Amino acid sequence: MRQALRVLIAGGGTGGHVIPALAIARELRDAHEAEVRFVGTARGLETRLVPEAGFPLELIRVGQLKNVSLATRVRTVADLPLGVARCLELARSFKPDVVVGVGGYASGPAMMAAVLLRVPTLAFEPNAVPGLANRLVGRRVSAAAVNFEETRRYFRGARVTGIPVRQEFFEIAPMPDAKEDRISFVGSVAQDGPASARRLLVFGGSQGARVFNSVMPKIAKRLLEYVPGLRILHQTGKGQAESTGEAYGASGADPSRWEVAAYLDDMPRRFADADLILCRSGASTVAELAAAGRPAVLVPFPGAADDHQMKNAEAFARVGAAELRVQEADDLMGAFLLSDLSGLLLDAGRLAEMGRRVRGLAHPDAVTEIGHMVAELAGC
Ligand SMILES: CC(=O)N[C@H]1[C@@H](OP(=O)(O)OP(=O)(O)OC[C@H]2O[C@@H](n3ccc(=O)[nH]c3=O)[C@H](O)[C@@H]2O)O[C@H](CO)[C@@H](O)[C@@H]1O
Structure with missing residues (x-):
C-alpha cells in the first residue's frame, strides 16, 4: 500500500507567514490525506497557532538578520550551519516527500537541508519582493507559489496562485x-x-x-x-x-x-x-x-x-x-x-x-492549487 504523503512546512514568525501556512496544512491533510509537521522557532507566532490547529511543531534555533545589531547578525550567520544540521536530522527522521518553505526564520535552514537531501521543495512567497529566506533558496527550489506575476523571476518553477486564506x-x-x-x-x-x-x-x-x-x-x-x-x-x-x-x-x-x-x-x-x-x-x-x-x-x-x-x-x-x-x-x-x-x-x-x-481581487483557488503543486512534487 502506498504510504501517506508526508510534508514538512517550515517557517513562521509573524501571522503573515503562519496563517497561510496553516491554510496549506489543512488542505494537505483534508484533501490529500497528508501527514503534516511544522518547523519553526520559539519566538514566532507558530508556537501558539500551530499546536492549536492540531499539527506537530518542531522548534529550531535561528537568529535574526534584519533590523538587528551587527553582532547579532554575525552570530546568526555563524549559527546557520547548526540550524541546517538540526533540519537535516528532522528531515532524516520524518522523511518528508516535500518540504514547503513559507518564509520567515525557520524557512531558510529547512529549505537548505531539503536541497542538500534532494527532497523536493516548494517555496511560498506572498509579497511582491521575496523576503531573505526565500531569496536565498529561490533558484534552488523545485517550485514556488507566488502572489504577483513579477515575483516569478526570483524562483524556479513559480506559478501565480495567490495567497491561501481561511475558507x-x-x-x-x-x-x-x-x-x-x-x-x-x-x-x-x-x-x-x-x-x-x-x-x-x-x-x-x-x-x-x-x-x-x-x-x-x-x-x-x-x-x-x-x-x-x-x-x-x-x-x-x-x-x-x-x-x-x-x-x-x-x-x-x-x-x-x-x-x-x-x-x-x-x-x-x-x-x-x-x-x-x-x-x-x-x-x-x-x-x-x-x-x-x-x-x-x-x-x-x-x-x-x-x-x-x-x-x-x-x-x-x-x-x-x-x-x-x-x-x-x-x-x-x-x-x-x-x-x-x-x-x-x-x-x-x-x-x-x-x-x-x-x-474581484480574490484568489479562491489558491489553496487547492498549492495542494496540487505539493502532490505533484511528491509524484502523487
Ligand atoms: C510589520 C511586518 O513586517 N509585516 C509583514 C508581516 O505582516 P503580518 O504578520 O501582519 O502579516 P499579514 O498582514 O500578511 O497577515 C496578518 C495575519 O494575521 C491575522 N490576524 C491579525 C491580527 C489578529 O488579531 N488576528 C489575526 O488573526 C490576519 O487575519 C492575517 O491572516 O508579514 C506579511 C507577509 O509576509 C508582510 O506582508 C508584512 O509586511
Whole structure:
C-alpha cells in the first residue's frame, strides 16, 4: 500500500507567514490525506497557532538578520550551519516527500537541508519582493507559489496562485446595500435611524500598529459623534491593549461603543461584522479583505521590506477596492483618518461598491492549487 504523503512546512514568525501556512496544512491533510509537521522557532507566532490547529511543531534555533545589531547578525550567520544540521536530522527522521518553505526564520535552514537531501521543495512567497529566506533558496527550489506575476523571476518553477486564506472568509455574505437606509440626514447632519449600526474594525496586522494605537483614541470621540450607532473594535497587538484602552477611556469616547483586544482569534467573524476595516496592507490582510469582500482604509507599514505593503495597497486602491492613506505624523494622521473614516462610514453605497470591487481581487483557488503543486512534487 502506498504510504501517506508526508510534508514538512517550515517557517513562521509573524501571522503573515503562519496563517497561510496553516491554510496549506489543512488542505494537505483534508484533501490529500497528508501527514503534516511544522518547523519553526520559539519566538514566532507558530508556537501558539500551530499546536492549536492540531499539527506537530518542531522548534529550531535561528537568529535574526534584519533590523538587528551587527553582532547579532554575525552570530546568526555563524549559527546557520547548526540550524541546517538540526533540519537535516528532522528531515532524516520524518522523511518528508516535500518540504514547503513559507518564509520567515525557520524557512531558510529547512529549505537548505531539503536541497542538500534532494527532497523536493516548494517555496511560498506572498509579497511582491521575496523576503531573505526565500531569496536565498529561490533558484534552488523545485517550485514556488507566488502572489504577483513579477515575483516569478526570483524562483524556479513559480506559478501565480495567490495567497491561501481561511475558507470562512469566502463564506462571508456581501455588504448589504440596505444599510443605506439606516442613516438619514437632516441638512448635513447624520441622524440615528431606528436600526442604525455601523461597525469599524481596526487592526494592525499580527503585531498591531503603533500609529493606530496612538491616533484612534484621539479621534474616537469625534468619530463616534459623527457616525451615529458606530461601534469600534480595535486590535492593538501584544502588550498594547491596556495602554490603548486607557487612552480611549481618557478620551471621553462613550465606553459602550469601543472595545480593544490584543489579538483576535476569530478574524473571519470580525470581518463579517465589519462595515469598514482600517488596517495595514500585509499580504494576508489584503488577501482576506478580497476573500471577504470588505472595504478598507489601508495604511501601509512604512518600514516593510522594499515598501511591499505600499505595492499591495496601491494594487487595491487603483481599482477602487480600498482607500490608500499614507502614514503621516500622528496629528495629521488623526485629521486624515477622521475624515476618511467618517466619510466612508456615512456612505453605504460607496462601501458596498468597494466591497464588490475588492472581491474581484480574490484568489479562491489558491489553496487547492498549492495542494496540487505539493502532490505533484511528491509524484502523487
Ligand atoms: C510589520 C511586518 O513586517 N509585516 C509583514 C508581516 O505582516 P503580518 O504578520 O501582519 O502579516 P499579514 O498582514 O500578511 O497577515 C496578518 C495575519 O494575521 C491575522 N490576524 C491579525 C491580527 C489578529 O488579531 N488576528 C489575526 O488573526 C490576519 O487575519 C492575517 O491572516 O508579514 C506579511 C507577509 O509576509 C508582510 O506582508 C508584512 O509586511
